[in-house]
Amino acid sequence: MSEGFDADMLWDEFHRVVNMNSEELRTYLLADASGEDGFSADPDLGIDELGRGVLHVLRKRKMDLTDDDRDVMRRVVELVETVGNKSDDQARHMLMSAGHDPLRA
Secondary structure (H helix, E strand, O other): OOOOOOHHHHHHHHHHHOOOOHHHHHHHHHHHHHOOOOOOOOOOOOOOHHHHHHHHHHOOOHHHOOHHHHHHHHHHHHHHHHHOOOOOHHHHHHHHHOOOOHHHO
16 A cells, blocks of 8 residues: 555545454454453553554544554555455454454455
8 A cells, every 4th residue: 555545545445444343353352362361450451552553543533533543544454455365364363453354355
């Protein structure tokens, strides 16, 4: 994806590739972060940084986006474009941590 994407195009592309809603993503990230040790006292500890960023973006309106939000959106779109064709478990885990379930194509 080119850096030249305007805010509207980036917003649309991000919401096209992120096919999990915020509750589905949050549940996935918390389950993934809990591992075998169970949930930590701080629910954000152990949660994938990019996934946390996606959750923040999903809860915002387009007009409230920050530069950091737009960076997260670019990273997610680029990740899905790069890894989206792979079907192994590691690729699926990486994509789902960013809000994209490849099985929902």
